[in-house]
Amino acid sequence: MATILxxxxxxxxxxxxxxxxxxxxxxxxxxxxxxxxxxxxxxLANLATLLGVxxxxxxxxxxxSRSRKSRNPKMDVELLDxxxxxxxLYARVASILGTEQAPLWFKTPKRALAxxxxxxxxxTRVGLAKLAGMVTALEDGAYL
Numbered sequence: 001m002a003t004i005l006x007x008x009x010x011x012x013x014x015x016x017x018x019x020x021x022x023x024x025x026x027x028x029x030x031x032x033x034x035x036x037x038x039x040x041x042x043x044l045a046n047l048a049t050l051l052g053v054x055x056x057x058x059x060x061x062x063x064x065s066r067s068r069k070s071r072n073p074k075m076d077v078e079l080l081d082x083x084x085x086x087x088x089l090y091a092r093v094a095s096i097l098g099t100e101q102a103p104l105w106f107k108t109p110k111r112a113l114a115x116x117x118x119x120x121x122x123x124t125r126v127g128l129a130k131l132a133g134m135v136t137a138l139e140d141g142a143y144l
Contacts, residue, residue, distance in 0.1 A: 003095065010091035017046040017087055018080070029081045036080075040064070040073045043083065050090065051119065052103035061086055061122045085128050092135045110134070 014022045020036030028035035037043050048058040059069060062082045094102035106119040112134060113121070121127025 006091060006095040009095045009099065010088065013050060013087045013091050013094070017043060017050055018083060022084075022088070025080060025084050029077060029084055032077050034075060034077065034080065036075075038075055040069060040075055040079065043075060043079070044069075047083065047086070050087075050103070051106060053107070053119065057119070061119065063123050082123075086122050089122070089128065089131055089135060092139065096135075096138050 010022050014020060014025060018025060018036040020028075024035050027033075037046070044055050044058045044062070044064075047061065048055050051058070051061075053061075056066075059066065062079055064079065090102060090106070093105055097105055106122075107117055109115045109117050113130070118131055118134070121131050
């Protein structure tokens, strides 16, 4: 998984969405600090663009209610952690399928998920774990 293509794809995705390198985001989350773009609105717009979805879907992916967004429109460590997990998974898929096909993969229902779209699993840790297993299978050459 630690290929040059993956590292480059991952770095671009993190910079595009969060304005920070993956390693900096990882360190910040571990130390419960903030790094990168402080505006939740900007991060949501960037994530929506990357995944080819609307802002409401990006809100859902990060587990943010619209009222929370209105009350506190700033990034916090929990949101940074969720964004990290989503972007890391996106980079793995994009390094296999390409950056143009990755958003489509996330939005297309999968038989292996009982007809659920991968993007619908991004908002929970259980869903992320399930998707990580699927992506590992893709990396190993499975067709999902």
